[in-house]
Amino acid sequence: MRNERTIFHIDMDAFFISVEERDRPWIRGKPAAVCGSSSRSVITSANYQARPFGIHAGMSVKEAKRRCPSLILVEGDHSKYTETASRIFTILKGFTPLVEVASIDEAYLDITDSLLLFCSPLHIAQGIKERIRKEEGLTCSIGIAPNKMLAKLGSRLKKPDGLMVIHKEEIGEILKDLPVEKLHGIGPKLAESLKSLGIFTCGELGRTPLTLLTKRFGVIGERLKEMGLGKDETPLIPFDQKEEAKSIGHSVTLEEDTLDPQKLKKVLFQLSEKVSRRMRKEGYYGKRVTLTVRYCDFYTLTKQKTLSEETHSGSEIFRHSLEIFESLSHPKPIRLLGVTVSLLRKEGVQLSLFEKKEKRESLLKAMDRINDRFGDWTLTWAGLY
DNA sequence: TCTGGGGTCCTAGGACCC
DNA sequence: TCTGGGGTCCTAGGACCC
Numbered sequence: 001m002r003n004e005r006t007i008f009h010i011d012m013d014a015f016f017i018s019v020e021e022r023d024r025p026w027i028r029g030k031p032a033a034v035c036g037s038s039s040r041s042v043i044t045s046a047n048y049q050a051r052p053f054g055i056h057a058g059m060s061v062k063e064a065k066r067r068c069p070s071l072i073l074v075e076g077d078h079s080k081y082t083e084t085a086s087r088i089f090t091i092l093k094g095f096t097p098l099v100e101v102a103s104i105d106e107a108y109l110d111i112t113d114s115l116l117l118f119c120s121p122l123h124i125a126q127g128i129k130e131r132i133r134k135e136e137g138l139t140c141s142i143g144i145a146p147n148k149m150l151a152k153l154g155s156r157l158k159k160p161d162g163l164m165v166i167h168k169e170e171i172g173e174i175l176k177d178l179p180v181e182k183l184h185g186i187g188p189k190l191a192e193s194l195k196s197l198g199i200f201t202c203g204e205l206g207r208t209p210l211t212l213l214t215k216r217f218g219v220i221g222e223r224l225k226e227m228g229l230g231k232d233e234t235p236l237i238p239f240d241q242k243e244e245a246k247s248i249g250h251s252v253t254l255e256e257d258t259l260d261p262q263k264l265k266k267v268l269f270q271l272s273e274k275v276s277r278r279m280r281k282e283g284y285y286g287k288r289v290t291l292t293v294r295y296c297d298f299y300t301l302t303k304q305k306t307l308s309e310e311t312h313s314g315s316e317i318f319r320h321s322l323e324i325f326e327s328l329s330h331p332k333p334i335r336l337l338g339v340t341v342s343l344l345r346k347e348g349v350q351l352s353l354f355e356k357k358e359k360r361e362s363l364l365k366a367m368d369r370i371n372d373r374f375g376d377w378t379l380t381w382a383g384l385y
Numbered sequence: 386t387c388t389g390g391g392g393t394c395c396t397a398g399g400a401c402c403c
Numbered sequence: 404t405c406t407g408g409g410g411t412c413c414t415a416g417g418a419c420c421c
Contacts, residue, residue, distance in 0.1 A: 035389090042389045054386090057421080063386060103421050187419050219395085251390060298388075302415065338390085
């Protein structure tokens with residue numbers, strides 16, 4: 001029986017806009033938000049003064065301005081946020097090597113075995129908050145719990161600048177009346193489906209028979225039941241064991257909806273170049289190209305093509321995405337185009353063991369087929385003799 | 386609420402092979 | 404010629420997250 005795990009979830013408060021407030025003191029105390037550069041961009045981060053106006057991430061800039069005409073808008077600077085985040089992750093790694101980077105502004109820590117070194121979890125959490133405040137001028141919220149799911153819930157419940165410990169004995173009480181959509185992984189659609197079954201709270205979800213949930217939701221049903229009970233065994237994946245990326249893509253919402261082939265071709269070319277530059281920079285080759293097209297009515301389709309040869313060349317990616325683009329009929333003006341490359345392989349690591357095995361398997365099968373047709377030992381490994 | 390841009394994972398049907 | 408079942412890959416779409 002291993003120790004009860006102690007997991008932290010660290011979540012930066014209104015990360016992007018907080019970084020901007022730190023660097024531009026005159027914004028502080030006023031409603032402000034970070035947005036994209038185009039006229040059709042959305043809010044990516046709103047400060048706590050803007051939130052009472054109903055402004056939140058994902059809202060269009062137009063709508064946000066309508067709700068709060070005095071809103072201060074700052075164009076986002078992604079590289080600045082990435083650099084800030086990486087310094088924060090370095091601070092976290094000073095407390096334990098078991099740090100999972102969950103997104104640009106979130107991390108999980110497993111401090112189960114570092115308890116002896118620094119005394120109580122609460123003490124460690126306060127130390128982390130203090131260092132982030134001192135060194136980066138930023139606040140964060142921390143949830144402490146026996147698993148990732150509850151740690152995440154804890155940080156979410158005590159925002160901003162919060163600290164919440166969920167002890168094993170308190171789990172039932174905390175989940176009893178908590179709406180299911182507060183849990184990470186239960187979005188609007190799942191929440192609606194659950195409501196139609198009369199399940200509104202985590203307490204109710206935990207009491208729902210597993211058979212009912214699996215019948216309705218398939219494999220996710222098991223996960224849902226556990227979530228309702230506050231159980232979660234998903235392991236923490238330290239930053240140095242993170243898997244490689246599975247896809248690399250870029251997309252852009254055009255300034256105006258259009259069907260002009262010259263304009264669209266140019267955008268496809270730029271997106272392809274952008275994707276290929278990133279692939280080369282990060283050392284990837286890919287074998288599948290996916291084109292995304294969103295029309296003016298928001299109807300969105302994707303079409304993909306698996307290549308016979310892997311590539312990271314911009315002109316190759318462009319050639320394939322254009323071919324896909326031209327195979328579609330495009331009945332309406334286009335709002336967004338996206339190009340994604342997947343089935344990635346990291347440069348240098350020739351073939352993974354799995355792929356090597358697969359190659360060998362398919363070679364073996366080919367030999368079998370020939371031997372089946374022409375009799376045994378027509379083909380064999382040269383090394384046999 | 387006229388709705389960005391970066392991703393991940395899951396599902397389900399069809400092709401194809403044995 | 405017709406039949407069946409299993410496995411894998413490809414494809415398109417959808418839910419979810421930050």
